Amino acid sequence: MVFSDRVDAGRRLASRLQHLRQDDVVVLGLPRGGVPVAYEVAMALRAPLDVIVVRKLGVPYQPELAMGAIGEGGARVLDSRVLAQARVSEDDLRRVETRERAVLEDRVTRLRRGRDRIDLHGRVAVVVDDGIATGSTARVACEVARHLGAARVVLAVPVGPADTVRHLPEADEVICVTTPLGFMAVGNYYRDFSPTSDEEVIALLDAAARHQQHDRETALPSDSDTDVQIDAGGVTLAGHLHLPERASAVVLFAHGSGSSRHSPRNRFVASVLFEAGIGTLLLDLLTPEEELDRANVFDIPLLAARLLAATRWLSTRDDTAGCRIGYFGASTGAGAALVAAAQAGDQIAAVVSRGGRPDLAGPHLGAVTAPTLLIVGGEDLLVLDLNRQAKARLRCTNRLSVVPGATHLFEEPGTLAEAALLARDWFARYLLPAAAVSTPERAE
Incomplete structure (x- = not known):
């Protein structure tokens, strides 16, 4: 299966999530490419849309090796095995986290433009990306959503390798539209996989917020x-x-x-x-x-x-x-x-x-x-x-x-x-x- 673009992927994904329409759902898009997909899901479920921004914490002398990750609201997920094997001290961990949290907060500020984070306590968090390969970012996002109070976490993606989709214990439910054999890069399953800019993310968040405001104030035609x-x-x-x-x-x-x-x-x-x-x-x-x-x-x-x-x-x-x-x-x-x-x-x-x-x-x-x-x-x-x-x-x-x-x-x-x-x-x-x-x- 090949998707026309992220809009098409989002609509097909949304059709697989209709069982959540009656739940208290918040849709969380992973910036940047996950947000156009998440927007379509949020519109179909008539649910609020937000971003979930995460940052990897890399081992100081080997930054590509993740020893944990952070999210908003002080959320932090650590890999005790990597920390022990790499002998990372508390001071080293604190320095890396301070640096990465500054980057995270700057990005959140840029994307939300002063809008408050949507409260997840007691709600169903639907974490959406445009696809997964190793699933590492999606795993962290699910853990962060749970740390922020979500009662249930659903990971929803248009495409991913079958082995990865089957082994995502951080989510209570995983929805994936297609799991092709011989999986390659996510972009190979889109005819249009153009980059998504911060400006597009902001516009989609604004549009979703306006939908929610209209729904609250009046019965829309x-x-x-x-x-x-x-x-x-x-x-x-x-x-x-x-x-x-x-x-x-x-x-x-x-x-x-x-x-x-x-x-x-x-x-x-x-x-x-x-x-x-x-x-x-x-x-x-x-x-x-x-x-x-x-x-x-x-x-x-x-x-x-x-x-x-x-x-x-x-x-x-x-x-x-x-x-x-x-x-x-x-x-x-x-x-x-x-x-x-x-x-x-x-x-x-x-x-x-x-x-x-x-x-x-x-x-x-x-x-x-x-x-x-x-x-x-x-x-x-x-x-x-x-x-x-x-x-x-x-x-x-x-x-x-x-x-x-x-x-x-x-x-x-x-x-x-x-x-x-x-x-x-x-x-x-x-x-x-x-x-x-x-x-x-x-x-x-």
């Missing part, structure tokens, strides 16, 4: 965060609609070549927009069968027509009919977004392109009326040049924002977060009522 199907002229498109309460704006995502509505990069951007009070519709503009023909990925008129069909679909729903609409396009999806915006006229209130190919909109560029932001990585030189040429052909309000140090996929630390904030501010300015805009315009 059942369709506020749901998979949807859209009729687009004889074909059915799959999408995911996420609406804040009393939504006034929705952004449709047009994905690039080789991507889908499960794209971790676009999901990250979508979570940032949602935090600003903007609804999102992530959708696949091609059916699985159509994706097999590579030419369809570059059929800009077809993709634009599908985007317009999704726009019309939004107008038929009671919860989105009055919303202002924006388009977010990545790679080839940006060309489709601009063509659709040109054809829809004033129905579209704003467009943002991230690492996009606006040049693929060709003669339609001059007909776009929606304010358009082009975001390009400073190291994506070919695409940057194409965006400059496209900008010169736009007649609408427009801006080109260059993110220093970013390449085409914005994989460098902090660059995707910078692009997401630029998009958020642009959409907030042109989609939200003036009274609802709480984020100041960023210097660009």
Whole structure:
């Protein structure tokens, strides 16, 4: 079994954890890669999401050899056998722990941004990672969760070797979606195993906290965060609609070549927009069968027509009919977004392109009326040049924002977060009522 990405893995894992829905559960993601998986589990179980941060305590003269580990709240797990064999003194242990605890606390502060750790006392702790190999980190995380008061500890991972999964006594229950024979590295079982940044972890924690707050304050509409199907002229498109309460704006995502509505990069951007009070519709503009023909990925008129069909679909729903609409396009999806915006006229209130190919909109560029932001990585030189040429052909309000140090996929630390904030501010300015805009315009 191969997972599309961590989102796909999280949803498949969540389906194996439905027996916990009635329990008092806290989902704990191991940063960084475990958090996108844990987010999907937390959403499916309607449970709070937190991180569980652990640090290895290495033997002073052989740091790669673990003599124990630490976690938050003073949690400490020691390996008495290693301590005895390595003859580690109390002073040596104290020095290593002091150093590693400073690193741990700094990381916790960065990820939680002042948010308190969720209390585990008497609750079921579901520890989630994107996969295990030796299982050493997962073991420590389970022990730390128990030290922090968890009444029961469940370890949940999408993939791991069978021998390791069978021998994890630190957990009361182990759930693993697949245990392939001849196990290799965890990343081999994902088509997209892109690195997860601290910024993505923070955004997911924020989004999960907002879900919990909404659940406490009001009964959310059942369709506020749901998979949807859209009729687009004889074909059915799959999408995911996420609406804040009393939504006034929705952004449709047009994905690039080789991507889908499960794209971790676009999901990250979508979570940032949602935090600003903007609804999102992530959708696949091609059916699985159509994706097999590579030419369809570059059929800009077809993709634009599908985007317009999704726009019309939004107008038929009671919860989105009055919303202002924006388009977010990545790679080839940006060309489709601009063509659709040109054809829809004033129905579209704003467009943002991230690492996009606006040049693929060709003669339609001059007909776009929606304010358009082009975001390009400073190291994506070919695409940057194409965006400059496209900008010169736009007649609408427009801006080109260059993110220093970013390449085409914005994989460098902090660059995707910078692009997401630029998009958020642009959409907030042109989609939200003036009274609802709480984020100041960023210097660009």
